[in-house]
Amino acid sequence: MLSKKQARAFFLGGTLVTFLVFIGLTVYSLSDGNDQTNKENITESVIRGKKIWETNNCMGCHTLLGEGAYYAPELTKVVDRLNLRYDGQGDEVIKSILMSQVPWQPNGRKMVAFGMTEKESEDVVAFFKWIGEIDLNGFERIVSPLAKDRINN
């Protein structure tokens, strides 16, 4: 029968081994050649856009890379999606929503009126475009508006 000492060894040993493997996999997946985070395309504008994304807690309603609050649309590939709907005017639509002084209210659900400057809204668009180019292991095709890209069609 298992003794308390053996049980403790199982806990400590198992934890140590899996933690080391976890660190190893982290290093592996972020090392050159295996990295797919699209880091080479991060510009100053993208960084500013990310900052705006965070300081306004956009994730408190939207999702991005599938992470957020499910109250407002997924914004991975949002530029593509709006381009399709608004005849290539995706950038402009996003900018006008972000710059609006009154709440944008599609289908009745209100968004906070952020009243951003043109430059700020351009940074957010740059951030969304950068997000849209990340290889998401197939998820980008689930949220893409382009039928030929969709893997469930």
Add this chain to the structure above:
Amino acid sequence: MKYKSQKVAYWFFALSMLLLVLQIIYGFIMGFARIGLDGLHEFIPFNTARAVHTNLLVVWLLSGFMGAAYYIIPEEAQRELVNVKWAYVQLISLALVGVAAVIGFHFNIWEGRKFLEIPRPLDYLVVANVLLFLGLILTTLFKSKRRTTTSLVLSMGLLFAALLYLPGMIPFDSQVLDSFFRWWVVHLWVEGVWLLIMGGILSFLLIKITGVDREVIEKWLYVIIGLTFLSGILGTGHHYYYIGVNKIWIIVGGIFSALEPLALLAMALFAVNMYRKGEKKHPNKIALLWTLGSAIVAFIGAGLLGFAHTLPQVNLYTHGTLITGMHAHLAFWGAYAMIVFAIISYALPNLTGRKFYDSSRGRMAFWLSNIGMFGMTIAFGVAGVAQVYLERKFSMDFMEVQKEVSIHFVVLIILATLFTFGVSLYIVEFIKHGRPTDEALETLDS
């Protein structure tokens, strides 16, 4: 109670209950917004309500864990806390940090990173607060000759929880890396070290309630937390499938996530078996209900419902949908909220000297809150499955889908009302116990 300094636990529990009430109120604000009743939008938009709802959850659970530690550690170490005054300082500063963060959320002061919205200056205060707490707990343990496995596991959980807060404070330019290391905090907390804390509390309660030999309970505690870490650490991979990192995580995360329910199943079987094995029948039936309930509901909410969408091929479609809300509600309720309720139910009669061991109000609180939460989970689940099919499979527009599923949020609100009624009864019971008193010393504890 056996030691005067245990009384400080009461105030941590009281803070817990207060913040829980606020958390529920903000939950209702979100629920109503989802069915179109968003009259508060101008003052409390959804993102504010959401940040308040999740952060208050974290703070009230932490306050509950800290209260549990202040109650359990003196009893396990068989000595008073090293310094009670500093414990009260820590309580007040915790409350102030929590309140300041919540107020800030209403004025666009936050970091906007899911679950870790607290702005950076307050992060440092959180760290200082937790260090003070750990200092008090660990010095008490260190000064004692008696170091039990239960107290060590509980302290280890609290120490690692503090350490793991740090990766969330590293700044990144990349959204992907930001997310990657944010999960080091969030996942390794809730599916890792918080389960150590839960295990420690559970073990303490089982020793007290069932009377089964400490050696037996603590041996199995090691096995269970061993299984938790074995599956949970690499299980972090299920957050990495589709956020822009290498496919290796799909394989590793998929396999180890599938093992996670086993650890929780082991915990549920452990709790039930110890209860059956125990010859001592402690009169505190309410504490027993919450203790066994916690282990069982944690298995269903965290184990089974987690497994329901951590398979990579399923998660490809459910990632970023209401399915996550379904899993999260029952998981947090079962594993953490209920264990805090369990330790409070056990500790209160001992702290106050009032033996409400088996009141019908206490039982009603347990059943109504659980039925309410199960119902809410089902409502989230139905809405989530509908969302996945309509939006992800049939490419319907997000808001069109939201209109289709809004009826499930009406159901959700009704069940949340039932849940709230149950929790209210629990809080009434809490208040009826009155304040902790020195007269309760040694007279009641087993």
